[in-house]
Amino acid sequence: EAGVAQSPRYKIIEKRQSVAFWCNPISGHATLYWYQQILGQGPKLLIQFQNNGVVDDSQLPKDRFSAERLKGVDSTLKIQPAKLEDSAVYLCASMPYWGKTEAFFGQGTRLTVV
Amino acid sequence: AQTVTQSQPEMSVQEAETVTLSCTYDTSESDYYLFWYKQPPSRQMILVIRQEAYKQQNATENRFSVNFQKAAKSFSLKISDSQLGDAAMYFCAYRSASGNQFYFGTGTSLTVIP
Numbered sequence: 304e305a306g307v308a309q310s311p312r313y314k315i316i317e318k319r320q321s322v323a324f325w326c327n328p329i330s331g332h333a334t335l336y337w338y339q340q341i342l343g344q345g346p347k348l349l350i351q352f353q354n355n356g357v358v359d360d361s362q363l364p365k366d367r368f369s370a371e372r373l374k375g376v377d378s379t380l381k382i383q384p385a386k387l388e389d390s391a392v393y394l395c396a397s398m399p400y401w402g403k404t405e406a407f408f409g410q411g412t413r414l415t416v417v
Numbered sequence: 418a419q420t421v422t423q424s425q426p427e428m429s430v431q432e433a434e435t436v437t438l439s440c441t442y443d444t445s446e447s448d449y450y451l452f453w454y455k456q457p458p459s460r461q462m463i464l465v466i467r468q469e470a471y472k473q474q475n476a477t478e479n480r481f482s483v484n485f486q487k488a489a490k491s492f493s494l495k496i497s498d499s500q501l502g503d504a505a506m507y508f509c510a511y512r513s514a515s516g517n518q519f520y521f522g523t524g525t526s527l528t529v530i531p
Contacts, residue, residue: 343524
């Protein structure tokens with residue numbers, strides 16, 4: 304079974320530039336999460352999708368961050384314009400719609416804003 | 418929102434010895450799941466062990482076991498016969514049985530000393 308795929312693995316941009324991250328979840332997983340993980344901290348949920356609908360985006364800085372999940376499969380997270388404090392690892396995870404299961408994570412994208 | 422607390426930012430253990438990582442959580446729910454995830458330098462979060470709150474028996478996966486104290490809201494991870502490959506960040510996570518959102522602690526960095 305293929306895992307959660309994310310790209311790119313690394314990205315360096317200047318502040319005020321824009322950047323986009325891509326995630327392809329495990330096939331058949333209805334729930335998709337984007338987390339932000341700042342160095343030394345635990346993952347913080349940015350947005351949660353159920354199929355192609357947003358379940359929770361309460362912690363997404365909507366003035367600069369946006370996310371979509373096309374056709375309920377893969378997803379993109381965009382930052383525009385980036386700030387220095389956006390430097391972090393962005394993790395994508397997926398999970399079947401329901402069940403006693405865990406979330407499955409991708410390898411993340413490390414973003415550095417200079 | 419539920420909170421998950423890991424009070425040990427760093428721990429170390431001699432190879433082949435046993436170490437216990439602590440986790441406490443705060444919830445008013447009676448049915449939920451608890452997880453320990455491992456995050457090596459490659460950044461991918463990998464499930465170590467899962468506990469269902471309605472089960473009184475502590476979960477065990479090979480060298481990994483938990484001590485689940487529901488009344489005390491405590492969920493510690495014991496790693497026996499520690500190996501060099503166990504060195505990583507360990508995150509405790511909570512998920513309600515009625516929802517799909519995960520809450521993570523701040524992590525414990527485990528060093529294994531040869």
